[in-house]
């Protein structure tokens with residue numbers, strides 16, 4: 132019998148749970164709104180109990196405690212999301228399942244999913260996945276592994292050049308004001324222009340400014356990590372007209388400094404929408420169960 136793996140993508144507004152063979156084939160899936168930790172995690176556990184699983188990959192929203200030496204390993208760290216600070220996600224699953232489990236941030240699962248489903252003949256070993264939606268975050272894969280450090284990277288809070296004459300908007304990050312997330316997440320776009328981002332027309336100046344900020348962030352990531360592929364996902368990036376704008380601006384910012392043929396072309400094979408569409412994180416969580424629990 133084929134082995135089955137469970138994956139959980141735990142977002143701030145909804146949870147997705149799926150069971151499959153770990154090769155992208157999903158045999159059952161459920162989704163439900165994120166309410167209290169008790170209610171939400173119990174629904175996930177009830178779903179997974181219907182199956183005989185080999186392993187489970189858990190990929191909730193962050194920030195997370197990923198230090199395995201910490202007694203809080205496997206839980207959510209301090210979060211403004213009501214009721215979820217210090218919720219012990221892994222511990223709750225361990226109380227119900229005697230199975231190998233992988234635990235990582237949702238955006239790291241998305242990065243792992245995108246990496247894992249790359250055509251294997253491309254010989255890529257590094258990839259950065261940036262989600263730009265209600266929040267901004269980045270998952271980094273190097274040598275096929277998800278990068279952790281003190282905690283997990285928080286590239287959504289990097290500082291970017293902010294020309295206050297061109298853009299007087301102060302930013303909305305409660306910690307930093309005008310960091311990347313504070314300037315460029317969906318709610319920042321809505322607040323700056325006085326209407327929800329998804330109602331702004333395609334020719335609105337919001338999008339050129341948005342592409343500026345994203346291009347600066349992408350350029351910083353290229354300088355720091357030299358990834359072989361950059362995937363941009365999340366709700367804001369569903370505006371596909373951003374992609375050519377961002378590629379053009381990245382070329383301008385880098386100014387031919389990086390000596391790679393990838394950087395002299397249109398970058399249409401380098402800065403890309405998610406190959407897995409909106410399913411990067413849930414498929415990544417299942418891939419984590421299959422490949423990171425051995």
Ligand SMILES: [Zn+2]
Pocket residue numbers: 287288304305306307308310311312313
């Ligand atoms: Zn910030």
